Amino acid sequence: GGVSAGATNAALVGRIIRVDHAGEYGANRIYAGQMAVLGRSAVGPLIQQMWNQEKEHLKKFNELMVAYRVRPTVLLPIWNVAGFVLGAGSALLGKKGAMACTVAVEESISNHYNNQIRTLMEEDPEKYRELLQVIKQFRDDELEHHDIGLEHNAESAPAYSVLKTAIQLGCKAAIFLSERI
Amino acid sequence: SAVRCQLCPPQRALQASAALRRVSDEHKKEPAASSSQHQFDSHPTDQQPEQEPQGPRPSYTGQGGQESEDYESEEQLQHRILTAALEFVPEHGWSAEAIAEGAKTLGLSAAAAGMFHNDGSELVLHFVSQCNTELSELLEQEQKLVQLGETEKKTTEQFLRDALEARLRMLIPYIEKWPQAISILLLPHNIPSSLNLLTSMIDDIWHYAGDQSTDLNWYTRRAVLTGIYNTTELVMIQDTSPDFEDTWRFLENRVADAVNMHNTAKQIKSTGEALVQGLMGAAVTVKNLSGLNQRR
Numbered sequence: 001g002g003v004s005a006g007a008t009n010a011a012l013v014g015r016i017i018r019v020d021h022a023g024e025y026g027a028n029r030i031y032a033g034q035m036a037v038l039g040r041s042a043v044g045p046l047i048q049q050m051w052n053q054e055k056e057h058l059k060k061f062n063e064l065m066v067a068y069r070v071r072p073t074v075l076l077p078i079w080n081v082a083g084f085v086l087g088a089g090s091a092l093l094g095k096k097g098a099m100a101c102t103v104a105v106e107e108s109i110s111n112h113y114n115n116q117i118r119t120l121m122e123e124d125p126e127k128y129r130e131l132l133q134v135i136k137q138f139r140d141d142e143l144e145h146h147d148i149g150l151e152h153n154a155e156s157a158p159a160y161s162v163l164k165t166a167i168q169l170g171c172k173a174a175i176f177l178s179e180r181i
Numbered sequence: 182s183a184v185r186c187q188l189c190p191p192q193r194a195l196q197a198s199a200a201l202r203r204v205s206d207e208h209k210k211e212p213a214a215s216s217s218q219h220q221f222d223s224h225p226t227d228q229q230p231e232q233e234p235q236g237p238r239p240s241y242t243g244q245g246g247q248e249s250e251d252y253e254s255e256e257q258l259q260h261r262i263l264t265a266a267l268e269f270v271p272e273h274g275w276s277a278e279a280i281a282e283g284a285k286t287l288g289l290s291a292a293a294a295g296m297f298h299n300d301g302s303e304l305v306l307h308f309v310s311q312c313n314t315e316l317s318e319l320l321e322q323e324q325k326l327v328q329l330g331e332t333e334k335k336t337t338e339q340f341l342r343d344a345l346e347a348r349l350r351m352l353i354p355y356i357e358k359w360p361q362a363i364s365i366l367l368l369p370h371n372i373p374s375s376l377n378l379l380t381s382m383i384d385d386i387w388h389y390a391g392d393q394s395t396d397l398n399w400y401t402r403r404a405v406l407t408g409i410y411n412t413t414e415l416v417m418i419q420d421t422s423p424d425f426e427d428t429w430r431f432l433e434n435r436v437a438d439a440v441n442m443h444n445t446a447k448q449i450k451s452t453g454e455a456l457v458q459g460l461m462g463a464a465v466t467v468k469n470l471s472g473l474n475q476r477r
Contacts, residue, residue: 021395062395069388072395 008127010068015179016116016131017070020138021061022178023109025076026083027054030105033087034098043095043152050102050145057138064134073178082174086167093158099149100157104164106146108171113139262293263307267355274358275301275365302371305362306378312351313382319347320389337390338440344386345410345436346429349417353425359418383407409435 031051038044065072073079090101113135120128120135157163253261266283273279277294279301284293297303326332335343352359366375383406392402413435417428 065395066393069384072397072399074397074400076396 009123012119012123013068013128013131014070016120016135017061017064017068018073019112019175019178020116020135021058021065021070022073022076022079023112023175024054024058024061024138026079026174027105027109028058029080029083030087030101033084033089034091034101035087036084037088037091038095038098041095043098046148046152047098050148053141053145057141060134060138064131074181075174075177079174079178082170086170090163090167093163096153096157097163099152099154100160100163101167103146103149103154104167105171106142106149108168108175109142110139110146112171112175113142259296259303260307261287262289262296263304264311266304267308270304270355270358275305275362277301280304300365300368301361302365302368305365306371306374308355308362309366309375309378312348313378313385315351316344316348316382317385320344320385324389338436340390341386341406341409342433342436344389345406345413345432348382348386348410349413349428349432350425352414352417356418363414363418379407379410383410405439409439 028051031047031054034047035044035051038047064070086101086105087098091098093100116135117132117139120132125132154160262280262284264283265286266280268286269279269282273282277297277299280297280303281291281294285291323332327334355362365371380403383403386406387402392399394402409432413428413432416431417425420428422428
């Protein structure tokens with residue numbers, strides 16, 4: 001059953017979809033947290049727009065997850081809370097704090113997608129064409145969010161570099177765990 | 182036709198294969214002392230079906246070679262022996278004796294049982310794997326019929342009940358010896374394989390039942406169904422009613438319980454959400470009345 005796997009590396013595809021699904025889920029929760037605090041401010045519509053795109057991403061990965069019969073990570077409830085807290089917490093630092101969080105997270109996600117693209121290209125670009133297309137598109141979207149964050153004074157946020165480093169470390173850990181459990 | 186074994190470790194397989202050919206009626210060959218017989222082209226792809234090797238040919242290039250109809254890999258041979266051995270399980274249990282008898286019906290020596298562990302592990306695992314494959318095919322067929330509109334789509338409850346019943350019915354011919362099989366599956370060195378077989382079977386059933394969950398429900402559903410399967414299996418091995426009707430009734434109740442619990446949980450959730458909405462509304466009203474909501 002499921003999408004014809006042929007000779008695709010099921011374990012690799014499973015890992016990729018599981019972690020990407022977790023990532024989009026987390027990103028959704030981060031924007032939800034930011035909206036909860038800054039929803040009614042001037043930057044609200046912008047955050048809402050980026051959030052809507054993440055919702056589309058999550059929807060796509062939900063579909064892929066069912067099609068490839070991949071199990072979701074058990075850590076989803078944790079990403080649920082952690083994402084919301086991160087979003088809300090960074091938004092409490094103000095608009096620039098929220099933008100800084102966006103920059104940090106989107107940079108991590110873009111790097112992560114790039115790594116996956118490299119891996120899939122090394123394996124077999126033809127076999128994984130559909131997946132590659134999706135990941136490339138999403139990587140471009142995330143880079144766009146990253147740039148929007150920079151445009152909106154992310155770098156002027158309080159303790160920008162500390163914030164950015166801490167968030168990106170968290171993202172690395174989340175990615176490592178979600179691939180495996 | 183020649184039964185050739187493609188050699189790969191372990192060593193005892195080499196000796197067993199050699200022993201098979203030595204004693205087997207169909208093949209009057211000189212005993213293969215060692216693999217120092219005259220070497221054919223060691224390239225597997227050059228192999229001709231008509232050539233009869235004097236002894237087992239070591240293959241160092243892996244299993245990638247082409248397999249003509251006469252050529253059978255060791256794995257395929259093992260599968261044939263284990264399948265043949267199932268017939269003898271009611272009499273000999275899940276054991277090396279059953280495997281030996283199975284080998285004999287294929288015209289091989291009883292020493293073929295030496296290819297396997299003494300405790301009948303491979304036989305049980307082979308049987309379980311075979312049953313799971315059969316179940317998958319059944320469910321795939323059913324899905325096709327539904328897609329073609331030739332059968333009605335079942336409710337989830339009915340589907341799960343029927344799938345589990347179909348799978349458990351495959352145990353009926355071996356039900357006397359099934360407790361032994363269960364204990365073999367629980368041996369520590371078998372647990373990874375038996376767990377793997379169990380989880381993939383349950384996953385298959387949910388997949389064909391149309392499960393599309395991508396959150397923790399994915400885990401809860403599988404855990405619940407596994408529990409139902411295991412408890413029903415235990416009831417079945419002690420069931421003496423005609424055609425196991427007590428077991429199917431037990432199964433029906435368990436599945437109904439699970440579905441009920443799920444529905445109740447959904448109701449609680451929606452009631453809870455409605456409650457929260459109500460409270461939020463009340464809070465906003467209080468804020469309005471007390472003037473806290475006014476912009477200044």
